[in-house]
Amino acid sequence: MSPAALMLSGAVRAYELTLRPVIGANCRFHPSCSAYAREALVCHGAARGSLLAAKRILRCHPFNPGGYDPVPTPKDS
Amino acid sequence: MDSKRLILALALSFGILAIFTVLQEKFFPHPAHNPTQTAQTTPQSTATKPQSATGAPGSASTQAAVANGPRLAVDAPMLKGSIELTGAVFDDVVLKDYHETVAKNSPLVQIMGRRGGTTPSYVQFGWTAPAGAKVPDDSTVWTPSAQELTPKTPVTLSWDNGQGLIFQLILKVDDKYMFTVTQNVVNKGAAPVQVYPWSRVVRDYKPKVESSWVLFEGPLGVFNGTLKQEGYGALKDKGEKSAGGVAYSSSGPGGWTGITDKYWLAAVAPEQTAQMNATMSYGKVIDGDGGAYQTSFITDKAITVPAGGQAAFTSHLFTGAKVVKILDYYQRIYHIPNFYKAVDFGILYFLTKPIFFALDWLNTLTGNFGLAIMIFTVGVKLLFFPLASYSYRSMGRMKAMQPKIAALKEQYKGDNTKLQQATMELYKTEKINPASGCLPMLLQIPVFFSLYKVIFITIEMRQAPFYGWIKDLSVPDPTNIFNLFGLIPYDPTMISPLLHVGLLPIIMGFTMYLQQKLNPTPPDPAQQRMFQLMPIIFTFMLARSPAGLVLYWAWNNILSVGQQWLIMRRAMGPKPTVPAKG
Numbered sequence: 001m002s003p004a005a006l007m008l009s010g011a012v013r014a015y016e017l018t019l020r021p022v023i024g025a026n027c028r029f030h031p032s033c034s035a036y037a038r039e040a041l042v043c044h045g046a047a048r049g050s051l052l053a054a055k056r057i058l059r060c061h062p063f064n065p066g067g068y069d070p071v072p073t074p075k076d077s
Numbered sequence: 078m079d080s081k082r083l084i085l086a087l088a089l090s091f092g093i094l095a096i097f098t099v100l101q102e103k104f105f106p107h108p109a110h111n112p113t114q115t116a117q118t119t120p121q122s123t124a125t126k127p128q129s130a131t132g133a134p135g136s137a138s139t140q141a142a143v144a145n146g147p148r149l150a151v152d153a154p155m156l157k158g159s160i161e162l163t164g165a166v167f168d169d170v171v172l173k174d175y176h177e178t179v180a181k182n183s184p185l186v187q188i189m190g191r192r193g194g195t196t197p198s199y200v201q202f203g204w205t206a207p208a209g210a211k212v213p214d215d216s217t218v219w220t221p222s223a224q225e226l227t228p229k230t231p232v233t234l235s236w237d238n239g240q241g242l243i244f245q246l247i248l249k250v251d252d253k254y255m256f257t258v259t260q261n262v263v264n265k266g267a268a269p270v271q272v273y274p275w276s277r278v279v280r281d282y283k284p285k286v287e288s289s290w291v292l293f294e295g296p297l298g299v300f301n302g303t304l305k306q307e308g309y310g311a312l313k314d315k316g317e318k319s320a321g322g323v324a325y326s327s328s329g330p331g332g333w334t335g336i337t338d339k340y341w342l343a344a345v346a347p348e349q350t351a352q353m354n355a356t357m358s359y360g361k362v363i364d365g366d367g368g369a370y371q372t373s374f375i376t377d378k379a380i381t382v383p384a385g386g387q388a389a390f391t392s393h394l395f396t397g398a399k400v401v402k403i404l405d406y407y408q409r410i411y412h413i414p415n416f417y418k419a420v421d422f423g424i425l426y427f428l429t430k431p432i433f434f435a436l437d438w439l440n441t442l443t444g445n446f447g448l449a450i451m452i453f454t455v456g457v458k459l460l461f462f463p464l465a466s467y468s469y470r471s472m473g474r475m476k477a478m479q480p481k482i483a484a485l486k487e488q489y490k491g492d493n494t495k496l497q498q499a500t501m502e503l504y505k506t507e508k509i510n511p512a513s514g515c516l517p518m519l520l521q522i523p524v525f526f527s528l529y530k531v532i533f534i535t536i537e538m539r540q541a542p543f544y545g546w547i548k549d550l551s552v553p554d555p556t557n558i559f560n561l562f563g564l565i566p567y568d569p570t571m572i573s574p575l576l577h578v579g580l581l582p583i584i585m586g587f588t589m590y591l592q593q594k595l596n597p598t599p600p601d602p603a604q605q606r607m608f609q610l611m612p613i614i615f616t617f618m619l620a621r622s623p624a625g626l627v628l629y630w631a632w633n634n635i636l637s638v639g640q641q642w643l644i645m646r647r648a649m650g651p652k653p654t655v656p657a658k659g
Contacts, residue, residue: 016604021611023522024596024637026512030501033515035601060515062464067505068498 004046012037012053028066033057039071146218149232150225154252156397160226161191164215165234165246167256168192168199170396172341179540179549188341188396197281197364198336200343200394202246202258205273207379211238212272219246228252241266242382247389254397255407261389264382271381274390276345277373278335282365283309291530293421296357296372298334298344300327304418307357312370316359325357333413334372335395340536345374346393346413352377398536401433421534428527433535440537446550447543450532450629457524458636464517481507525633529626538625547581550625554579578620581627586616588634595641 001009016034027033037053044052052071060066146163151170158169168191175186190196204212213219219234226232226248234246247259260274278296286294286309297306307315307325315324334355335344347353353374362369374392382388393411397403399420408416422429432453439449481503489496504510532538538551546556556562556579559569569576589612619627 016601017607020604021593021608022615023518024592026514026518026596028501028504028510028512028514030498057515057519061517062510062513064514065505065508066510066512066514067501 001042002046005041005049008046008050009038009041012041028060028062028064029056029069030067031070033060036069036071043071043074149221149234149248151250152225152227153250154228156250156254158187158189160234160248162219162221162234164201164217165203165213165219166192166199166201167343167394167396168197170343172398175340175398176540179542186341188338189343192281192364195282195365196284198279198343200276200278200345200396202260202274202276202392204244204260204262205275205375207271207273210242210270210272211240213238213244226250242270253403253406254395255411256394256396257391258394259389259391261387262380262382263387264384267384269381269383271379272388273376273379274392275373275375276347276392276394277371278343278345279369279371280336280365281362281369283313283368283370284338291421291423291533292339294338296334296336296370297419298332298355298357298372299413299415299418300332300334300355301329302332302414304415305357306421307372309370312357313359313368322358322360323356324359325355327355328377329353329355331412331414332374333416334374335419336370336372337399337419339534340398340539342395342397342399342419344395344419346395346411346416347374347376348391349412349414351390400536401430401437423530425523425527425530428523429531432524432527433531436531436535437537440541445543446538446541447547447625447628450625451632453528454629454632454636457528458633458640461517461521462640464513528629532625532629533623538623541625543624543628547624547628550628551623553577553621554581554624554627556580558583574621575617578616579624579627581624581631582616582620585619585627585631585634586612588631588638589615592634592637592641595638 012034020034025032029036031039033053033056036056037049040052040056041049043049056069059069146161148159148161148169151158151160155173156170157173158171160166161168168189170187170189172186172188176183177186188198189200190198192199203214206212213236217236219236222233222235223230228250231247231249234248236244238244241264243263243265245259245261245263247261249257251257258276262270262272264270280296284294293306293308295306295308296312297304299305305325305327312324316322330352331347331349332353332355333344333346334357335342337344354377355372355374357370357372360369360371361367376390380388380390393407393413395407395416401417401420404417404419407413417430418426422433435456436446436449436453439452440446443449443452482500485496485499485503489499501510539549541550542548543550547554557569557576558578558580559576560567562580593608593612615630619630
């Protein structure tokens with residue numbers, strides 16, 4: 001993992017352990033948006049990982065049915 | 078195994094509490110005092126201020142500084158005080174509408190401080206003369222044209238420099254918090270004279286600041302339309318590193334600058350058409366705690382006083398409470414740019430300011446700021462309710478789904494990940510999903526943060542009572558469970574400041590616990606543990622926050638629980654409105 005990806009991943013982890021318990025888990029997907037973000041950062045690096053995570057959060061709203069939505073494997077992209 | 082986890086969890090929570098105590102000491106010190114000032118007995122001299130050059134705003138001349146010289150009394154509807162005539166110093170302003178504590182007989186709030194005391198804080202106006210003409214300084218004794226300055230009686234302070242120049246400060250005060258100061262020079266000589274009028278706001282000590290990341294206190298100003306906030310610490314650091322103690326400087330037309338507390342402000346605004354140089358600087362003085370924090374204006378170009386003529390420069394001086402309506406009023410009538418930003422609305426001002434006005438309106442309507450907070454929170458919840466409940470539109474199926482979920486639980490016993498995955502897929506195929514999603518959550522965060530911030534910074538909440546035991550929403554709940562709410566006559570905070578948890582924070586913690594009960598817990602065990610600890614951590618964290626904030630937090634939790642319950646009831650109710658397809 002690049003230092004940038006590692007830092008971003010750490011920030012997401014910090015969110016999971018501090019803010020998320022306060023505002024509650026509201027994700028409509030599995031894996032949850034934050035878990036998805038961390039996995040995407042590992043698999044796709046800082047830039048593409050962040051982009052994937054952002055797109056996922058934008059999908060995570062009441063008008064989307066949700067469900068199982070894994071991180072695409074690098075080959076798929 | 079379980080007990081080990083418990084011990085670990087306890088150790089972790091105490092660790093967090095310990096760290097939090099340290100952080101809180103650093104970032105949220107106990108509610109600060111108001112700079113209160115009594116008459117001093119020990120006249121002292123102010124040493125050289127930052128900047129040099131004769132008569133510059135920075136170089137109040139070395140000796141001088143008299144504490145008990147003659148004074149000009151000031152009396153206006155909302156403020157009173159006096160002006161030190163030696164040096165013409167605005168160092169004594171008392172706000173008639175604000176008491177230091179909720180007690181009726183407590184002293185009025187004094188927002189300035191005399192030099193020689195422990196909290197010197199003052200404003201001065203003066204001139205710099207490049208040609209070396211004699212200009213007034215700290216030892217200049219001014220002659221007032223009347224005994225008292227009131228809205229009906231303007232007063233002119235005069236001083237003859239003995240070289241053909243008469244310096245005048247024409248003072249007016251209005252019915253709120255504004256002085257108008259016209260710096261006039263009369264030239265009786267045969268040659269024109271050039272002067273640079275200046276004004277400065279000075280504090281010769283660093284107050285105990287309540288400052289945190291939601292609230293700014295210290296020197297600030299608007300230069301070229303942009304707000305600049307320079308905290309005491311940063312100002313000192315930068316000032317000590319640079320020549321003349323200058324930490325920040327800026328040039329441009331007009332603007333305003335001053336020093337602010339959480340609720341009070343002293344600020345000067347020059348003529349808005351004049352090109353000004355603004356400087357924030359730090360210097361060493363004998364007064365106060367030894368450090369002088371100063372922010373000043375000086376005209377960029379000299380003003381020429383023709384032979385036999387006169388030349389004037391008019392500034393406004395605000396000394397008062399940061400009531401948004403009053404700041405807006407002055408912004409409007411004197412064209413002071415972004416004057417309302419003296420209230421720390423922050424970068425989300427486009428959210429915080431409307432929220433403030435909504436709260437303020439509800440406050441005047443209900444007469445209780447606590448009620449205003451509660452009604453407003455209901456409004457915000459209603460606004461977001463459609464988002465939260467949309468997922469339950471095609472409903473009546475939640476109940477029918479229970480057996481399927483139970484079946485899945487049986488099927489994936491021991492494999493949490495698989496179970497989660499299958500449950501989510503089931504939600505998808507059945508077109509119901511109990512979660513509202515991360516995006517709506519993300520959208521709500523700025524709104525709730527803004528509300529939190531407004532509640533924290535607003536003067537309207539100062540000494541505003543709620544019901545029962547809450548007499549002041551802007552200070553922590555005074556009750557304490559660690560002495561059984563006063564039954565045991567001792568102060569547990571003597572042992573540790575953490576040992577103060579009032580009834581309201583406990584109610585808040587309980588509502589948070591309830592709300593979490595209704596939320597799905599994440600599968601990750603570390604997150605799960607944090608989930609369980611959060612209500613406890615938050616109870617302690619919020620125990621020392623203003624009661625108004627705790628009230629908001631608790632009420633918000635209760636509404637969340639109610640909303641969830643309502644949605645669930647609708648979802649599982651006996652009358653499914655839309656029949657299941659296929």
